[in-house]
Amino acid sequence: MLEKTYEPGAVEARISADWLKANAFAAGAGAKPGAETYTIVIPPPNVTGSLHIGHALNNTIQDILIRFNRMLKKDVLWQPGMDHAGIATQMIVERQLMERQQPRRREMGREKFVERIWEWKGESGGAIMNQLKRLGASADFSRERFTMGDNGAADDQMVRAVTKVFVELHKRGLIYRAKRSVNWHPGLETAISDLEVENIEIKGHMWHLRYPLADGVTYQFPIAYDEEGKPTEWETRDYIIVATTRPETMLGDSGVAVHPDDPRYASLVGKFVTLPLVGRRIPIVADEYADPALGTGAVKVTPAHDFNDFEVGVRNNLEQINVFTTDGSIVSAEAIPAAYRGMDRFVARKAIVADLTALAEEDPTRGLDHIEDKKIMVPHDEKSKLVVIEPFLTDQWWVKADVLAQPAMASVREGRMKLVPQQYENTYFAWLENIRPRCISRQLWWGHQIPARYGPDNEPFVAYDEAEAQALADAHYGQPTPIKRDEDVLDTWFSSALWPFSTPGWPDETPELKRYYPTSVLVTGFDIIFFWVARMMMMGLEFLEEEPFHTVYMHAPVRDEKGQKMSKTKGNVIDPLVLIEQYGADATRFTLAAMAAQGRDIRLAINRVEGYRNFVTKIWNAARFLRNERVPPRRGLRSQGQQAPAQSLDRRRHRAALPPSPGALLITSSTKPPTPPMTSSGAPSATGLSNSPSPSSTARTKQPRPKPAPPPHGRSIRS
């Protein structure tokens, strides 16, 4: 007997298992011969991740498109897989080692540690794929891919793909090595990208510091103005005041900049100041970066620890003095006063402010002038929002993203790739037009190791393999020379940018690549237009000379009922797996799909899910009605050794709530027609249906329907 209320848990699990067993989601399943292809690559979730409500929406939309096109008998591939998520994964395993009091990363050594991560990946990584199955996603799970490949070995196809892209781009001059300021994460001790930095406004201070002029130089500084802004009063100064939000970086100052048109300081350009506490003699330079209206109009220049200062330094030929170690403490270098060496950066700030204050108490024309409260933007680690990111001067690998961006922009401009909704084209262009060279190397161990080797003088040799690099090096030095592999790995997004063509087998010319590239549509949230969409465009156009997709459908973010972002700290997270548990995958997905209108964030209200759960039950009961539970045919059926009709009905109900797939049809083909044939009395005939083991039953012949295609084989689900 069917329950009055639909209990999704058991039914969905079984149907899902049947689908998978029948290979219903395999690429091309149920396709007409010669059918056109329909491909979607899943935005690969992090291997460390678990299904959140955004994934549920994202994959529901993909599933709708995929199942619809499968019903049209197209050759459909929904390519699933996961991203190796460099930083996040390495952190998880490191934390695990710490918790278990096992040898740490550096004690283990690289090889062991990476092995350990692969182990973790095998054991607990990728739970999200099972969660996707639970969601009902009809991806071809037999083709699951991983951005690091199967084992990360050099001959692995994913690794070969990444290597080829790197080597080729290097050959074309689009990848190069350079010492530049990067966003440095002092906790993880690696470079991160601009996009992984979030500027957070905090209540900070501007410290106004007096830098004494060297060589006895003095000048007249205006201290009073008339109504027209003309100075009326001056005082003689032998110092210049600079303002900074980061006093500790003064240890690395190598200049003071004033605006070339600023009359107040005109006489000082070319003169020198003596850096307080340090004693270094540094020049005063004229540079338009100094804004006369801001602060005192004079700025200290720290090329090694500020992006703008770096540029000023290059323009004015100033020294780059690094004051920090990779973990954010003060270096123990000769240029640094002994008192500050080894101090944490924030401790050093306090110490330096204290020392400058003491200096001012001794002599009112020296040291700290005053402190101003000011809201300032401070770069933070976008994930934790806790760690302050440090502009840091290091040797890194860079991509000339501005060059690669041109075809990617042209494609959208010329309508070869459409963003839906269209307004995101503005965002896309705005970002690509201002794109800067992108740092792609990361000081991690988990990831695609950079295919570069170095000679004894750090000359890089980029090649497909060790032998080729060795040959390059030997040729360069004119004799056999030892080379060393680059320790760093590539940013995770470097490999995910290749996803649409790496998954079907590139750089090999596989039938899959030929068949399933380009993909039909990309479904994603707008938040990764830059991270992912734009980069896939660049790489696809560069290496396959065709867009990886011609349409990108961007869906809204899912928020809570009040429109707030879901976050653990706010405690308003709605876990899709809990929803599925409680209301069923159908109700959950129906809700998300129904609410996924364009141009409006989804405010997920539980009572909507409840409403659709009720709707699912309604369909369930409609099926009960059709089966006419009042008439008890089952006793007879059972005595004939036949299965109760419940199972087939389950499936029918499920198909009603979910778009059928060829797989579903395949499994349930013998239960056609979907509605029981009616007897002449008009009452549903349970016996008529249930007694018929195949579609060519008496029930059907009694009341012929428009002839459906005969099932491919006489297989009955009851068998």
Add this chain to the structure above:
RNA sequence: GGGAGUAUAGCUCAGCGGGAGAGCAUUCGCUUCACACGCGAAGGGUCACAAGUUCAAUCCUUGUUACUCCCA
């Protein structure tokens, strides 16, 4: 500072150049043999505000206000 979006019933949202809608909530009536996660009915909105275009505006245009998001 630059850009984008949204504003429709108590709530969450569809809709659309010519009749203002759904679900939930509310109220009332139903132990109707598929379903109370139900059935039947009712109340409830100056479609944010202002101007314009139009025979006609919730819808198109412009402006205003409020909120949200992205970039600096």
